Amino acid sequence: MRKLEAFRTPSNARATYELALTALLFASSWIATYWGWSSGRWWLYALALAPTAGFLVRLFLLQHDCGHGSFFASRKANDAVGRSLGVLTLTPYAHWRRAHAIHHATQGHLGKRGTGDVDTITVAEYRARGPWARLRYRLYRHPLVMFGIGPVFVFLVQNRIPAGFMRDGAGPWISTMGTNVVAGVLIALAMSTLGVGAFLAVQLPVLVLAATIGVWLFFVQHQFEHTYWEDAPRWNARDAALAGSSHYDLPRVLRWLTANIGMHHLHHLSSRVPFYRFRDAADALPELADVNRIGVLEGFRCVRLALWDEERRRLVSFRDIREPRMGAASVESNRRSS
DSSP, X not given: OHHHHTTOOOOHHHHHHHHHHHHHHHHHHHHHHHHHHHTTOHHHHHHHHHHHHHHHHHHHHHHHHHHTTOSSSSHHXXXXXXXXXXXXXXXXXXXXXXXXXXXXXXXXXXXXXXXXXXXXXXXXXXXXSOHHHHHHHHHHHSHHIIIIIHHHHHHHTGGGTTTTOTTSOHHHHHHHHHHHHHHXXXXXXXXXXXXXXXXXXXXXXXHHHHHHHHHHHHHHHHOSTTOOOBOTTTOOHHHHHHHSSOEEOOOHHHHHHXXXXXXXXHHHHOTTSOGGGHHHHHHHOGGGTXXXXXOHHHHHGGGGOOEEETTTTEEEOHHHHHHHHHHHHHHHHHHHHO
C-alpha cells in the first residue's frame, strides 16, 4: 500500500541501537543462566532460561529484517549483520533469505506450496490419500511434533544442509556450510572454556525454547481459521498478504521481544518496512488494526486447524471433516428407521 512506503526508510542509528541493546541483553541473560547452573543456584538458572531464549528470538528477528534489506540502510551492513546473527541462531543467512523470499512471493498460493511455509493440504487432498499418507500428515500436524520435535529438527538438522536448494548452485552450500563451520568453531571454543556439560546445559534448552517460540509465531501468523489460500488464476499477491497473515496482538513486552512481528499483515503488505517503524505504520493505517486480529488465548485455538476446506474457505480440524459424514449417516439411519 502507498501509505506504507513512507515508513520504508531504515535508520542506521536506530538499527545500531536495537542490535546493541538486544545483543547486550542476550549476553547478560546467557551469563546469568550459566552462573545459575555452575553455582548451583537453580532458581536463577530456571528464571533466566526463558528470557535468554526470548532475546535469541529477537536476534533472529533482527536477522529477519536484514534478510529483507530493511534493518540498515546499507545492503552490505544488512548482509554482514545477518550472516553474523545466523551463526548465533544456527540459521544460514543466504539460504534462509532465499527460502523466505519464496514464502513471501507465494504465500497462500495452493499451486506453489512447500517452500518456507507450514505444510498444508486441502480436505480433498487429504481424503484422496491412503491410510499411511494420512497418518504421516496427522503426525506432522500433531502439536507434539509441530512444536516439539519440529523446531529441534529444523534448527539442528534441516538448517545444516541446504534443503530444497540442492540444485541451485554453490550459493546455498556456501551459506550453509560457512555457518556450520563458524558455529562449530565457536561452540568448540565455548565448550573448552566453560565445559561441555555446562555449555550444553545452557545453550541447548535456550536454543530449543527459542526454536519452539519461533515456530509458534510463524504458525499463528498464517495458520488461523479465516486465512487465505487460493489457486491460479484467482490468487492475488495483495489479497494473500493482507488476508493470509494475522495480526497477533501480543502484550507490549512481548511485542518488543518479538520485534513487532505479530503485525504480520503489515509486514507482508510491505516487507521493506523496518520492525522499529511498524508502530508508526500501524498508527497511519488504523483501518487495518482489526484485520485478522488474534489474541494470545485465541492463538492456541489455531493448533487444532490442519486442513484447508475449499468449499467453506477456511482452515478446519480433522474432527470438522468427520462431522458432516457422521451427520449424513445419522440422517440416513433415521430415515430407514422411520
